[in-house]
Amino acid sequence: MELLLYALISDLHSNLEAVEAVFEDMAAFPVDAILCLGDVIGYGPNPREVLEAVRNVDVILMGNHEEGLLFYAEDFNPKARQALEWTKDQLNLPEYPRDENYGLWELLDGLPKSERRAGATLVHGSLRNETKDYVMPEDIGDADKMGEIWSALKDRVCFFGHTHIPGVWTEGGRFRRPAELKDEFVLGEEKVLVNVGSVGQPRDADPRASYVLVDGDRVIFRRVQYDYVSTMRKILKTGVLSDTLAARLKVGR
Numbered sequence: 338m339e340l341l342l343y344a345l346i347s348d349l350h351s352n353l354e355a356v357e358a359v360f361e362d363m364a365a366f367p368v369d370a371i372l373c374l375g376d377v378i379g380y381g382p383n384p385r386e387v388l389e390a391v392r393n394v395d396v397i398l399m400g401n402h403e404e405g406l407l408f409y410a411e412d413f414n415p416k417a418r419q420a421l422e423w424t425k426d427q428l429n430l431p432e433y434p435r436d437e438n439y440g441l442w443e444l445l446d447g448l449p450k451s452e453r454r455a456g457a458t459l460v461h462g463s464l465r466n467e468t469k470d471y472v473m474p475e476d477i478g479d480a481d482k483m484g485e486i487w488s489a490l491k492d493r494v495c496f497f498g499h500t501h502i503p504g505v506w507t508e509g510g511r512f513r514r515p516a517e518l519k520d521e522f523v524l525g526e527e528k529v530l531v532n533v534g535s536v537g538q539p540r541d542a543d544p545r546a547s548y549v550l551v552d553g554d555r556v557i558f559r560r561v562q563y564d565y566v567s568t569m570r571k572i573l574k575t576g577v578l579s580d581t582l583a584a585r586l587k588v589g590r
């Protein structure tokens with residue numbers, strides 16, 4: 338598939354305000370396709386609405402939260418597991434038509450764990466474990482871990498999410514944050530991993546929603562302001578989702 342300009346989103350985490358702000362930002366560009374790297378749900382207050390918002394994007398990968406919702410969540414921390422239980426209830430609410438609930442589950446069912454598009458590999462976690470492996474900035478110094486990933490990578494770039502920390506890891510052994518790159522990285526011959534950051538729960542000390550545009554060889558990191566106060570209020574209003582899930586949106590941690 339030849340894509341001239343495409344957008345990569347990840348880790349939306351049921352945050353409707355962030356998703357809407359990102360889609361609005363994206364509308365200013367002639368985007369050919371939107372590719373979603375997983376964790377559409379979990380943590381946030383609007384799982385139904387966020388699933389509907391991504392229903393028609395070109396690719397949705399399975400994240401660990403979708404996997405946890407569908408299969409098992411033993412390895413989740415208590416807050417994340419509690420959010421998944423709450424999410425499950427939201428997708429089964431009896432006041433909605435049964436077909437509508439079924440349609441949400443159908444969207445989650447059978448999501449792929451990886452894809453290759455436009456000369457790029459897409460996963461949620463890493464090529465070592467597509468849904469669960471975390472590639473952190475400091476892992477650039479872990480020769481064994483990185484070696485496994487580089488040898489599994491058949492394209493020049495792998496886009497991923499999961500850690501909620503955007504950046505570029507090069508096969509030459511460098512990690513660079515978007516700020517160091519002035520928000521733009523040009524793909525060349527060298528293999529690289531690119532984390533697109535998180536739309537709905539950034540953890541790099543910047544509360545703005547994160548996503549990436551790819552224009553030919555150019556990888557452009559975008560940050561978008563959104564109304565996180567509304568999202569925080571909705572989280573608290575559930576009476577079930579942990580207060581810390583609200584508090585972290587404000588600080589991007």
Ligand SMILES: [Fe+2]
Pocket residue numbers: 348376400499500501
């Ligand atoms: Fe996530």
